[in-house]
């Protein structure tokens with residue numbers, strides 16, 4: 001009998017019960033392995049690579065990690081990028097440039113006691 005596991009973040013199911021996962025994006029080993037296979041496909045077949053940023057943003061947004069400042073900012077960045085892809089038809093290849101623009105305008109927490117600047 002096969003034993004499957006459920007990813008704690010996205011709920012996907014797989015038969016792989018042991019293996020590496022990302023330290024900041026909680027997942028089951030099977031979910032992380034499938035994501036790795038998809039990335040390998042994108043890097044080995046030029047026909048898939050234009051969608052690479054969409055893949056990364058989708059995976060990261062569905063595996064947000066602990067609710068702390070850095071993870072929240074990163075998840076927000078991925079979700080904003082996905083919104084531009086889905087609702088505005090932005091080319092996924094523009095993703096890295098969009099990320100740089102968004103990060104440039106993030107609020108600074110240096111010396112701040114604001115709640116959204118809590119350690120993390």
Ligand SMILES: [Zn+2]
Pocket residue numbers: 007008009010011012027028031032063
């Ligand atoms: Zn997952």
